[in-house]
Amino acid sequence: MNDSLITQPTLLLNESICRANMQRMAQKAHQHNLQFKPHMKTHQSAEIGEWLRDYGTEAITVSSVSMASYFAGHGWHDITIAFPCNLRETESINTLAGNISLTLLVNGLSTGRTLQKRLAHPVEVYIELDTGSGRTGLRPSEVTAIISLVDYLTDEETTMLQWKGFYSHPGHSYNARSNKEVRSVHQSVLNKISRLRNELGSAYGAYEVCIGDTPCCSTGTDFSGIDAISPGNFVFYDLMQARIGSCTVSDIATAVACPVVDWYADRNQLAIYGGAIHFSKESLTENGTTHFGQAAVTKGKEQAWSVSDPETYLARLSQEHGIVQCSPQTFEQFSIGDLITILPVHSCLTAHLLGRFQLVGSGVRIEQFG
Amino acid sequence: MNDSLITQPTLLLNESICRANMQRMAQKAHQHNLQFKPHMKTHQSAEIGEWLRDYGTEAITVSSVSMASYFAGHGWHDITIAFPCNLRETESINTLAGNISLTLLVNGLSTGRTLQKRLAHPVEVYIELDTGSGRTGLRPSEVTAIISLVDYLTDEETTMLQWKGFYSHPGHSYNARSNKEVRSVHQSVLNKISRLRNELGSAYGAYEVCIGDTPCCSTGTDFSGIDAISPGNFVFYDLMQARIGSCTVSDIATAVACPVVDWYADRNQLAIYGGAIHFSKESLTENGTTHFGQAAVTKGKEQAWSVSDPETYLARLSQEHGIVQCSPQTFEQFSIGDLITILPVHSCLTAHLLGRFQLVGSGVRIEQFG
Numbered sequence: 137m138n139d140s141l142i143t144q145p146t147l148l149l150n151e152s153i154c155r156a157n158m159q160r161m162a163q164k165a166h167q168h169n170l171q172f173k174p175h176m177k178t179h180q181s182a183e184i185g186e187w188l189r190d191y192g193t194e195a196i197t198v199s200s201v202s203m204a205s206y207f208a209g210h211g212w213h214d215i216t217i218a219f220p221c222n223l224r225e226t227e228s229i230n231t232l233a234g235n236i237s238l239t240l241l242v243n244g245l246s247t248g249r250t251l252q253k254r255l256a257h258p259v260e261v262y263i264e265l266d267t268g269s270g271r272t273g274l275r276p277s278e279v280t281a282i283i284s285l286v287d288y289l290t291d292e293e294t295t296m297l298q299w300k301g302f303y304s305h306p307g308h309s310y311n312a313r314s315n316k317e318v319r320s321v322h323q324s325v326l327n328k329i330s331r332l333r334n335e336l337g338s339a340y341g342a343y344e345v346c347i348g349d350t351p352c353c354s355t356g357t358d359f360s361g362i363d364a365i366s367p368g369n370f371v372f373y374d375l376m377q378a379r380i381g382s383c384t385v386s387d388i389a390t391a392v393a394c395p396v397v398d399w400y401a402d403r404n405q406l407a408i409y410g411g412a413i414h415f416s417k418e419s420l421t422e423n424g425t426t427h428f429g430q431a432a433v434t435k436g437k438e439q440a441w442s443v444s445d446p447e448t449y450l451a452r453l454s455q456e457h458g459i460v461q462c463s464p465q466t467f468e469q470f471s472i473g474d475l476i477t478i479l480p481v482h483s484c485l486t487a488h489l490l491g492r493f494q495l496v497g498s499g500v501r502i503e504q505f506g
Numbered sequence: 507m508n509d510s511l512i513t514q515p516t517l518l519l520n521e522s523i524c525r526a527n528m529q530r531m532a533q534k535a536h537q538h539n540l541q542f543k544p545h546m547k548t549h550q551s552a553e554i555g556e557w558l559r560d561y562g563t564e565a566i567t568v569s570s571v572s573m574a575s576y577f578a579g580h581g582w583h584d585i586t587i588a589f590p591c592n593l594r595e596t597e598s599i600n601t602l603a604g605n606i607s608l609t610l611l612v613n614g615l616s617t618g619r620t621l622q623k624r625l626a627h628p629v630e631v632y633i634e635l636d637t638g639s640g641r642t643g644l645r646p647s648e649v650t651a652i653i654s655l656v657d658y659l660t661d662e663e664t665t666m667l668q669w670k671g672f673y674s675h676p677g678h679s680y681n682a683r684s685n686k687e688v689r690s691v692h693q694s695v696l697n698k699i700s701r702l703r704n705e706l707g708s709a710y711g712a713y714e715v716c717i718g719d720t721p722c723c724s725t726g727t728d729f730s731g732i733d734a735i736s737p738g739n740f741v742f743y744d745l746m747q748a749r750i751g752s753c754t755v756s757d758i759a760t761a762v763a764c765p766v767v768d769w770y771a772d773r774n775q776l777a778i779y780g781g782a783i784h785f786s787k788e789s790l791t792e793n794g795t796t797h798f799g800q801a802a803v804t805k806g807k808e809q810a811w812s813v814s815d816p817e818t819y820l821a822r823l824s825q826e827h828g829i830v831q832c833s834p835q836t837f838e839q840f841s842i843g844d845l846i847t848i849l850p851v852h853s854c855l856t857a858h859l860l861g862r863f864q865l866v867g868s869g870v871r872i873e874q875f876g
Contacts, residue, residue, distance in 0.1 A: 142594070143592070143594040143595045143597075143598075144570075144572070144592075144594075144595070177825055177826070199825060199826045200514075200779075200826055202514070219767070219779070219826060219827070220767040220768040220777055221767065222513070222514075222765050222767050222779050223765070223767075223842060223843040224512070224513040224514075224765045224843060224845075225513045225514070225765075227513075228513075243768050244768070244842070246841075246842055247768075247842055250842075250843065271777070271822070271824065271827060271829060272767075272768050272777045272827060272829075307824065395592050395593070395594045395595075397589070397590040397591065397592050397593075397642075398590040398613050398614070398617075398642050407590055407641070407642045409570075409589070409592050412786065412788070412855055413855065413858050413859075416782065416786065416787060417786060417787040417788055417855075418782070418787055452641070454641065454677065455547055455569060455854055455855065455858070456547070456569045456570055456589060457589070457641060457642065459641060459642075471616075472593060472614070472616055472617055472620075473593035473594060473620065475594075484825055485782055485783065485787075485825065488783050488825070489783075489859075
């Protein structure tokens with residue numbers, strides 16, 4: 137590509153591929169009778185959020201209070217903040233709770249009690265489950281702690297907190313490197329939740345379980361015991377998801393166009409304007425080579441991206457510099473002043489860093505929050 | 507610390523330590539008869555740039571055309587863009603060149619010829635030397651290519667480009683893990699430049715050599731053959747620089763205050779609001795442990811930071827989550843809702859991501875460019 141209007145590292149977005157990803161996931165949720173509450177942290181854009189409404193989305197998930205405020209300001213009335221409740225932001229949480237249906241993660245009694253004291257408007261509450269990622273939440277096997285928290289949340293004196301159910305982000309699915317491995321993670325998550333459901337029995341009436349990782353939501357075929365899904369990355373996907381097996385490279389909806397600023401024929405390397413502040417330092421190691429992205433070409437009517445060749449990859453990043461190691465054939469195709477398109481390893485971080493999108497084809501620019 | 511106004515990850519800046527770092531480097535430049543052209547990419551802030559004027563700074567270095575435009579708009583009249591010239595931005599370069607004394611890096615004849623054709627206002631030009639980092643620039647041993655480029659730049663028909671000398675960022679000093687190793691890198695850089703000076707002889711009259719990495723500029727005691735320095739990171743330093751030997755931890759001028767949002771007594775871990783979008787995924791491996799930052803405490807009149815204990819570090823990052831692995835003693839000091847202060851591994855990336863500073867003591871907020 138050689139769009140003369142692109143002068144700096146620019147995040148390209150293929151709207152039709154992005155919409156196909158949205159439609160596919162929304163349909164899957166519908167087929168499995170799951171509420172679809174997509175996570176907005178990947179795109180962080182009011183406009184892209186609007187596209188999700190076209191596929192029936194009414195409730196969304198975000199990862200911070202400020203992101204919730206942004207989307208509430210853009211007409212979303214049912215928002216889950218899928219992050220352990222930050223007690224230092226109770227003032228903003230209160231404002232939100234007065235205006236929309238807000239769901240928080242509360243993982244302990246002390247957080248619950250503080251919220252009960254400080255909130256002026258009721259919120260709904262998920263208890264976060266650590267189903268194997270080891271990051272945050274209670275382990276489903278911690279039945280006593282969970283029951284004690286549920287008892288507190290369902291007590292009639294806990295007027296500001298209404299228990300809704302459980303939330304889990306099985307982030308350990310990101311360690312999977314095949315469809316089979318993701319399914320094994322997914323099955324273990326379902327098993328843990330099933331055992332917890334058995335422990336709780338029917339004493340607390342109906343409650344909801346929501347899970348939220350793109351690998352399990354993309355590849356899973358069984359959602360027994362699950363009521364809602366909140367994946368985020370699926371709208372764009374990326375090389376990591378393709379490597380995991382959540383998608384094919386042709387499903388990736390974003391790539392970064394970078395100016396070529398220098399070239400080194402003796403080592404088949406291009407220097408590009410595109411560094412750690414554009415891509416992030418998220419890397420992927422494949423066949424012993426660690427890279428930060430791969431060069432892409434487009435093909436077909438949909439202008440889907442594909443990896444130009446496996447020997448051409450973003451080998452090195454400093455703040456603003458990127459070094460692309462090329463195969464000899466690919467190297468010869470580029471001159472200083474050209475653009476090279478790079479598929480990101482992790483589209484969430486890359487999109488956050490670049491802050492806006494340029495639509496493939498129309499060149500229309502779409503802004504992000506913040 | 508427990509500043510009730512801090513509700514989200516916040517970049518703290520200790521002005522007196524930052525000014526002491528500036529003064530020390532400016533004095534060193536003066537003592538060695540070097541022009542001091544500090545790199546602004548670390549702080550990217552007009553206000554912090556003003557502090558540098560207090561120590562005699564008149565010329566500055568930046569890493570992008572847009573950063574040059576920002577600082578030109580804040581009264582800087584002598585700016586070097588220390589990045590291989592991006593030919594896709596010649597329009598903005600032209601505007602800058604019409605208003606200030608602008609220096610570009612031109613590493614090849616094709617870039618030089620394109621600029622000569624497109625520019626309406628003359629610029630000064632450094633040829634970038636790759637003195638060992640293997641990133642960008644000509645190797646000093648490529649004497650034929652260098653002479654051919656100098657010939658072009660000094661030709662009287664090359665009216666838009668005025669050859670100024672050589673620029674090098676010996677980024678391989680970042681691989682050093684002791685003062686001795688940095689000095690060895692620095693000496694090899696001086697040797698390479700000295701040999702190139704001998705090759706060129708006096709045929710081209712006087713020209714300037716500028717080098718720009720914080721480790722060599724901080725620890726070097728010999729600057730033979732060097733005329734100017736353009737370090738950037740030294741204004742803040744960070745854990746990586748302390749590890750390299752460029753500074754002590756008490757010289758670090760920035761840290762990130764993060765809300766504690768959850769805690770896990772069985773593994774002595776705190777969950778914090780502070781993730782990859784705040785710290786970047788730059789990591790440091792010490793004694794077999796990889797971390798993204800270390801918890802800090804302040805002490806003394808200057809409120810300098812020190813590492814709270816070596817067993818307490820930022821062990822894991824996702825987009826907005828951080829997991830702090832604590833020693834049992836440190837773990838016990840924190841509750842949900844507290845703030846924990848983390849020293850960053852790489853202050854340039856962390857400052858870029860957080861986008862603004864809060865001054866320690868006064869709480870005054872300072873904005874960044876972009």
